[in-house]
Amino acid sequence: MSALRIGVVGAGRISGVYLRTLARLPEVRVVAVADLDPARARRAAEPVPGARASEVAGLCSAEDVDLVLNLTVPAAHAEVAHAAIAAGKHVYGEKPLAATTREAREVLTAAARAGVRVGCAPDTVLGTGLQAARAALDAGAIGRPLAATAFMTTPGHELWHPDPEFYYRPGGGPLLDMGPYHLSALVTLLGPVRRVTGMSARPADRRTIGSGPRAGTAFPVEVATHVTGTLEHAGGALTTLLMSFDVWAGRLPHIEVYGDAGSLSVPDPNEFEGPVEIRRAGDRGWSVLPVAGGHRAADRGHGVADLARALSAGSAHRCGGELAYHVLDVMESLLTAADSGRTVELASTCDRPDPVPPALV
Structure with a gap:
């Protein structure tokens, strides 16, 4: 399988953990990082080989992004997910899936209509x-x-x-x-x-x-x-x-x-x-x-890799939207x-x- 290309939205505290983990997983490759603070996006992207800093809108619509990893604050989870889905991207987000079940169901419905997958942390399971x-x-x-x-x-x-x-x-x-x-x-x-x-x-x-x-x-x-x-x-x-x-x-x-x-x-x-x-x-x-x-000595990001493997195999991913x-x-x-x-x-x-x-x- 070819590596699933990942665009990361949100360069806050947890992003460093994800980026370090994703860098060593062959199923995925981070290509872009975006944040409301452009300087923070640049700092996060700099140590990732081949990754660039980007604006949020540009990242979601980029042709070389297959999945948007949504690491924003909970209040923004649904908004970013909808932007990614509208651009035809798969989405994997930090927990919770959205701020409310109403927002979360709207995300899942939009994804089903677009034919894309939704995954969600935690992947510690x-x-x-x-x-x-x-x-x-x-x-x-x-x-x-x-x-x-x-x-x-x-x-x-x-x-x-x-x-x-x-x-x-x-x-x-x-x-x-x-x-x-x-x-x-x-x-x-x-x-x-x-x-x-x-x-x-x-x-x-x-x-x-x-x-x-x-x-x-x-x-x-x-x-x-x-x-x-x-x-x-x-x-x-x-x-x-x-x-x-x-x-x-x-x-x-x-x-x-x-x-x-x-x-x-x-x-x-x-x-x-x-x-x-x-x-x-x-x-x-x-x-x-x-x-x-189960995964040994793991850290945040294995749920994204599991979704990538499931896409390749045509099977269900474990950290799925309905579970979240x-x-x-x-x-x-x-x-x-x-x-x-x-x-x-x-x-x-x-x-x-x-x-x-x-x-x-």
């Missing part, structure tokens, strides 16, 4: 950690899954990010920012979600930037920063979820799955690797499972449930993505 856990569940290693827990706690991104405001605007918050990692993992492990209920809070109306040239600057908080809920998966398992920007320290596991014949401890879904531990009924302690597929839409629907429904005090039935569903076998890596 393609790593050895989640894939080993998936293989164990599929093999019945802990019996029938009954329940799961998923926790993400931090005191807030303003402590380390020099421009953190977008994390606290609509489309941000702990659930929409970090929830896609945990929820994509949970859907990969346990299947789609049928209904949700939950509660949320916003303990502080303002936060203060803690690093960089704007340290000490206060900014408003427009979204819930502590969200907790219960998810009922289509297979019957119940997940307890906690996403918070208000916890200074904790010892909670990232993800655990509890079956009728044992328990499974899953590593951080924000990472590609990590030990998967199992304790079966009758065991005296936990043991580490062997790797069963369902995850966004889960998050939006959970916030609706928290605001209304009722259980919300989900209108969407999706297939579990195919596992990543060792032969593919």
